[in-house]
Amino acid sequence: MDSPRNRQNYGSRLSNISKVDVNVSPLDLNNVPPEHLKYRSPLVSRYAGPEMAYNFSEMKKFTTWRKLWTWLAKAERHLGLDITEEQISQMEQNINNIDFERATQEEKRVRHDVMAHVHTFGACCPSALPIIHLGATSAYVGDNTDLIVMRDGFDILLPKLARCIQRLSVFAEEYKSQPCLSYTHLQPAQLTTVGKRACVWVQDLLMDVRNLETVRNNIRFRGVKGTTGTQASFLSLFDGSDEKVEILDKLVTEAAGFKKNFLICGQTYSRKVDVDCLSALASMGSSVHKICTDIRLLASFKEVEEPFEKEHSGSVGVSYKRNPMRTERCCALSRHLMCLIQDPLMTASVQWMERTLDDSANRRVCLAEAFLTADIVLSTLHNVSDGLVVYPKVIDRRIRQELPFMATDAIVKAMIKAGGNRQECLEQIRSISQEAGIEIKQYGGDNDFLERIRKSSFFQPIHNCLDDIFDPKNFIGRAPNQVNRFLEEEVKPNIVTYANIIDDIAELDL
Structure with a gap:
């Protein structure tokens, strides 16, 4: 509170501050508002809703x-x-x-x-x-208030989480048939679709909805229990x-x-309640971290990127860069959220008998920070998911670089159907693949595997159907159908409770 007394107290401390920082004199600080003379958590001053x-x-x-x-x-x-x-x-x-x-x-x-x-x-x-x-006793107001605040905190988070799911589901629906490379070990493996990958993200978030709802609904009141x-x-x-x-x-x-309410408790409610609450939030943090890491990698590939406003500055030193600043923020804060679970675990484990007071100061920090961090992470993810940008031509170019090697089985099958010998076909494929690989890795050229097939007299029987064989949509399996069924059977029923909030605008102050 900025009262005259507070200002006087700050004024009396200015000389001490100047002793710490030789570049600051008491006179320089006289006109500085008190709130700028002490640490403020960026969770509130910069980020939280x-x-x-x-x-x-x-x-x-x-x-x-x-x-x-x-x-x-x-x-x-x-x-x-x-x-x-x-x-x-x-x-x-x-x-x-x-x-x-x-x-x-x-x-x-x-x-x-x-x-x-x-x-x-x-x-x-x-x-x-x-x-x-x-x-x-003190725990009557202290503990019961904490339980009310955490319950209310989940009521703030759950609609935001559902909103992220809804936005990503719209994105998945739009791009359910857009082929793209899929990866194992971050190496191109087969094809999937942009929408199918988004559904993998959504599935994790749906598990978080379940976890948060379960924990929220299982919170019991400490009640009126005495000392x-x-x-x-x-x-x-x-x-x-x-x-x-x-x-x-x-x-x-x-x-x-x-x-x-709890039928049994000591002076406080069991601190395992805090463990359960922060475990659910930490788990959600891991989901968001994975989603945003994927988006950051895709941004590096120039396939997908987060929203980029007209006046959004890129890198200070390299102005053309579009740094994935929001997904980076999500990852940074999600790591903090995941780490906070250690506090209630340790606190719950050292509550001697009916209670010790060494939980109090710790809980003042970790409970608030967990919910504030989760709130920031979801608000930022909502903004990102509301405006994801996809570059299909870049995706197609990257597919063309890898698909020829992935299509070798389809070529073999087509040749056998045209009367070819399987072993001879495999030998020809192996030879052409090695030549194309050398062109890519040693000379930095494009993947000319398909052109080599077209020039090969051995594969002449299938030359007229190569375009059909190499159509990327032939390699995405049931991905579009999987997206349709997943959105209809799993997403819609689980977020219908929050339907009244999903049209909120995804804006951020920073």
């Missing part, structure tokens, strides 16, 4: 705390505790009325973030102060009534929009 940035904001976090306190108080009142309607009303009216400056000062005083916000909330609804957080999960404090509040404590847990769970 506003929805996900807000989802992990302090405003979302602390208003959710206040909602949780309000839901708890309403449920406790419903079950007979001495809580008035006026107290509930004050809490409801001040959900968004957060004095962040006061909360900061309170935390410095009490050295506890939750109690600082209890007092800050109570300052704007004083009659409710005695019953705010009644019977609860170490035994609900002892609430049992005391309700004079030993098991029934009321269970109803309280159920009411708050429903108010938060969850169907189920």
Whole structure:
């Protein structure tokens, strides 16, 4: 917050900054806005969409705390505790009325973030102060908020993922019959189609939809469990009534929009939930990395490239280059996303007994970064998939360089059908292939295999049908039919839930 006090604090530190950087004087920094004097994560300042940035904001976090306190108080009142309607009303009216400056000062005083916000909330609804957080522990607001935020995060990501699938599916449909080289070991193997390759990408993303939906729908609310999960404090509040404590847990769970809560937990929900959530995101990161790596390789071949706007700058030193900057960004951030899974794995493994606090600082970083990174990756992939450019003539030229060698079986079959001897035909093919290979590799020439066949008297019986034999569409197998069936049977049913968002425009700020 850019308050006068904050500006004063920054001003008092300028002399320290100047000692670190000899080229900066305190006078030079006086007019610099405070936000530029400290590190800002590029995940928010440069890349992330506003929805996900807000989802992990302090405003979302602390208003959710206040909602949780309000839901708890309403449920406790419903079950007979001495809580008035006026107290509930004050809490409801001040959900968004957060004095962040006061909360900061309170935390410095009490050295506890939750109690600082209890007092800050109570300052704007004083009659409710005695019953705010009644019977609860810090994990009640902390953990339940994390679960709400992650659930909401998946609700932001899933439509974006479906949108990428829809765009790539349109692309696959358009190019389902466009032959292209396929590769194993990055060596030309046979032919496939541009659309069929896109379906391979889509299939991975559909698996990610399944994973994200499964994890999202399996997130349970921690609920109202007390200090170490035994609900002892609430049992005391309700004079030993098991029934009321269970109803309280159920009411708050429903108010938060969850169907189920954990029946068993320690002070916190099991950190394996974080493992599951970030595993799904890391897996999606690997899918996007593979897709964007393919596009980068195809861009190098000049077969396919990402969108390139009119004022898009190429390489600084080589202006004609069209660097695949967006797919490179996807790969860079996807690697970060895949690496983040190590944090919750380690955290879950070292939670002593009912809980240790060494999870807190780590989770503040890794959970937010995982969802923010996933959001950026999907937004960028959407932009790329919405405007992929295909160059059929380049693809055809590259096919012509390789297809003659791939078509040798078809030539042999045609010769046998015309009455030729299989062994003699194979020997002739081997000789011509070696000659054409020498022309390509030693002399840098084009693949003249087909011309050599045309000039060979041995292959004269099939000269009049060579154009048909070498038609690339004869070598793509069932690829177009596979695309049709895949799009109809697997893609459409799995993204129909998100149909209302697929027409959004794929734009990026950077």
